[in-house]
Amino acid sequence: MITTRLDLARIRAARSDIDPIFLNTPLYQCDALGRELGCTVSIKLETANPVRSFKARGTELVANLLAGQGRTAAVCASAGNLGQALGWSGRRRGLDVTVVASRAAPAVKLDRIRALGAELELVDGDFEAARERAADISLQRGIRLVQDSLDIETCEGAATIGLELADAGSSFDTVLIALGGGAIATGVGYALKTLSPDVEVICVQPLGAPAMTHSWRRRRVVTTDSTDTIADGVAGRFPIPEVLDDLLAVADDAVLVQESSIVAGLRLLLEQAGLVVEPSAALGVAAVLEDRDRFAGRHVATIICGSNVDLDAYHRWIRT
Amino acid sequence: MITTRLDLARIRAARSDIDPIFLNTPLYQCDALGRELGCTVSIKLETANPVRSFKARGTELVANLLAGQGRTAAVCASAGNLGQALGWSGRRRGLDVTVVASRAAPAVKLDRIRALGAELELVDGDFEAARERAADISLQRGIRLVQDSLDIETCEGAATIGLELADAGSSFDTVLIALGGGAIATGVGYALKTLSPDVEVICVQPLGAPAMTHSWRRRRVVTTDSTDTIADGVAGRFPIPEVLDDLLAVADDAVLVQESSIVAGLRLLLEQAGLVVEPSAALGVAAVLEDRDRFAGRHVATIICGSNVDLDAYHRWIRT
Numbered sequence: 139m140i141t142t143r144l145d146l147a148r149i150r151a152a153r154s155d156i157d158p159i160f161l162n163t164p165l166y167q168c169d170a171l172g173r174e175l176g177c178t179v180s181i182k183l184e185t186a187n188p189v190r191s192f193k194a195r196g197t198e199l200v201a202n203l204l205a206g207q208g209r210t211a212a213v214c215a216s217a218g219n220l221g222q223a224l225g226w227s228g229r230r231r232g233l234d235v236t237v238v239a240s241r242a243a244p245a246v247k248l249d250r251i252r253a254l255g256a257e258l259e260l261v262d263g264d265f266e267a268a269r270e271r272a273a274d275i276s277l278q279r280g281i282r283l284v285q286d287s288l289d290i291e292t293c294e295g296a297a298t299i300g301l302e303l304a305d306a307g308s309s310f311d312t313v314l315i316a317l318g319g320g321a322i323a324t325g326v327g328y329a330l331k332t333l334s335p336d337v338e339v340i341c342v343q344p345l346g347a348p349a350m351t352h353s354w355r356r357r358r359v360v361t362t363d364s365t366d367t368i369a370d371g372v373a374g375r376f377p378i379p380e381v382l383d384d385l386l387a388v389a390d391d392a393v394l395v396q397e398s399s400i401v402a403g404l405r406l407l408l409e410q411a412g413l414v415v416e417p418s419a420a421l422g423v424a425a426v427l428e429d430r431d432r433f434a435g436r437h438v439a440t441i442i443c444g445s446n447v448d449l450d451a452y453h454r455w456i457r458t
Numbered sequence: 459m460i461t462t463r464l465d466l467a468r469i470r471a472a473r474s475d476i477d478p479i480f481l482n483t484p485l486y487q488c489d490a491l492g493r494e495l496g497c498t499v500s501i502k503l504e505t506a507n508p509v510r511s512f513k514a515r516g517t518e519l520v521a522n523l524l525a526g527q528g529r530t531a532a533v534c535a536s537a538g539n540l541g542q543a544l545g546w547s548g549r550r551r552g553l554d555v556t557v558v559a560s561r562a563a564p565a566v567k568l569d570r571i572r573a574l575g576a577e578l579e580l581v582d583g584d585f586e587a588a589r590e591r592a593a594d595i596s597l598q599r600g601i602r603l604v605q606d607s608l609d610i611e612t613c614e615g616a617a618t619i620g621l622e623l624a625d626a627g628s629s630f631d632t633v634l635i636a637l638g639g640g641a642i643a644t645g646v647g648y649a650l651k652t653l654s655p656d657v658e659v660i661c662v663q664p665l666g667a668p669a670m671t672h673s674w675r676r677r678r679v680v681t682t683d684s685t686d687t688i689a690d691g692v693a694g695r696f697p698i699p700e701v702l703d704d705l706l707a708v709a710d711d712a713v714l715v716q717e718s719s720i721v722a723g724l725r726l727l728l729e730q731a732g733l734v735v736e737p738s739a740a741l742g743v744a745a746v747l748e749d750r751d752r753f754a755g756r757h758v759a760t761i762i763c764g765s766n767v768d769l770d771a772y773h774r775w776i777r778t
Contacts, residue, residue, distance in 0.1 A: 164484065166507050168508065169573060169574075186484035186486065187486050188486050188487055188489065250490065253493070254489075408769070412505065412734050412767070413734070446732075449728070
């Protein structure tokens with residue numbers, strides 16, 4: 139019995155509150171990629187939707203809840219994808235959405251947040267600075283602060299991916315999950331460990347943004363002073379204690395990968411799978427590249443969590 | 459009442475003979491692309507599967523039928539995607555699959571056909587030469603010749619895309635479909651015209667490979683001496699009379715687009731939708747680009763039919 143803040147019955151029920159456009163995403167074996175990696179690789183593709191990431195699974199739950207409570211506004215800090223997702227979910231329910239992001243976030247993510255009609259406020263500093271400012275706005279305006287990974291809806295929304303993986307009945311040995319704040323890792327991990335306990339749950343984080351992995355290893359919150367990674371979507375410094383507790387209950391391992399492996403992963407996903415993805419979505423492939431023996435001959439599922447990437451930067455990365 | 463060789467009840471039943479991995483593909487609105495094109499654009503994505511094109515919807519039916527009849531082998535001519543799909547469907551059912559293709563087909567398509575365990579025979583000349591050779595092999599070996607667009611399974615398999623579009627309940631004004639041999643155009647067209655007769659069915663073909671469009675316009679088979687297009691997947695010269703008859707019954711229009719528009723379509727799909735696709739899959743966007751007034755403010759669905767593209771050529775195209 140896995141005990142976390144998440145609840146399987148709620149996760150199952152959540153599916154009916156999420157717009158179907160975000161559910162039942164493609165899950166398919168990619169032989170070409172598998173040949174390159176020396177294992178069987180299944181792709182769970184979370185990018186073929188209006189916000190090009192998995193985040194709307196969670197914001198659909200949050201926005202539903204808020205609309206049901208008669209709320210009219212919400213604010214969140216975002217590295218870029220949560221803001222788009224909340225913008226999309228909020229717009230459909232008449233919510234005024236404010237997103238706080240770092241000025242350093244990819245322009246393409248910021249543009250798409252604005253295009254969804256959300257109010258975008260930029261701050262100097264990184265994602266953690268955006269989190270502080272979003273909390274201030276919430277207090278000042280008396281509106282709901284949506285906190286990625288802390289708010290149970292963001293974790294349980296992401297957990298519906300785990301339901302789909304478990305329901306697929308495929309015999310995965312391992313699922314590789316990008317680790318940032320922890321919503322997708324704890325969500326998918328909880329669903330899998332509850333329904334398919336034999337499937338190994340491995341979280342993957344960049345060496346350049348290792349706070350949650352260090353925390354998981356030491357079983358206590360470890361923060362870092364800075365981050366240095368192209369994987370902007372997972373670049374936090376302050377793990378949330380409640381989320382770490384959940385992660386400790388569901389993750390079999392947490393590994394750190396180098397930037398060069400993330401880039402190699404981006405390149406392989408393009409060349410072998412025809413997928414343009416953001417760096418966070420290449421973490422799983424990077425983990426296999428760094429430890430081929432560990433995964434040799436196994437069946438690995440990797441969640442392609444987002445494709446909001448600045449194309450100029452992308453082409454620079456994959457050409458080097 | 460639309461009368462073609464296709465049958466709605468059979469198409470509905472076909473869904474249970476097709477591996478679910480190829481069904482219920484993503485259908486979502488892409489606002490960024492819509493803004494560029496001046497209309498509402500929905501994407502029907504047929505590339506997130508093991509063969510990266512829609513063709514397996516048809517080969518699943520063919521291979522099922524053959525396996526049920528106790529056959530052990532089949533041969534087809536292919537521009538590259540049918541061969542992969544038949545290779546995949548055949549392998550799963552223990553069929554020996556032979557694919558005949560033009561030596562000029564994209565290397566990436568040929569490599570993937572081989573990787574699926576199919577026997578690949580290359581011929582000089584174009585797709586029509588491959589068709590002749592495949593017919594010879596069928597006679598010599600006494601094995602089933604799978605003929606794309608002529609064989610009803612290839613059309614009715616593709617028609618399941620039309621079912622999904624009709625069932626989505628979205629209020630499309632228009633569906634844009636790549637036109638080559640005609641399987642996807644007649645299939646999707648038939649399903650839509652039967653279930654959602656108000657949806658306009660527009661077929662799009664390259665100016666450099668216009669045989670079927672000329673045939674549709676003149677209501678009789680018109681052949682051409684050569685083709686000249688980067689859209690290798692739709693570059694046939696000899697329309698099949700039965701398929702033309704079906705197309706005449708379901709298509710509201712057939713339009714021809716320039717190569718430069720196909721390239722612009724490829725670029726927009728990458729930049730605005732994050733999708734790397736093969737040229738045939740960009741025909742719908744190319745059609746909008748060439749006649750913006752016609753589509754202004756309308757809701758257009760475009761089927762992204764394949765993503766098997768040589769990346770070197772792709773990058774050359776989109777950079778020019």
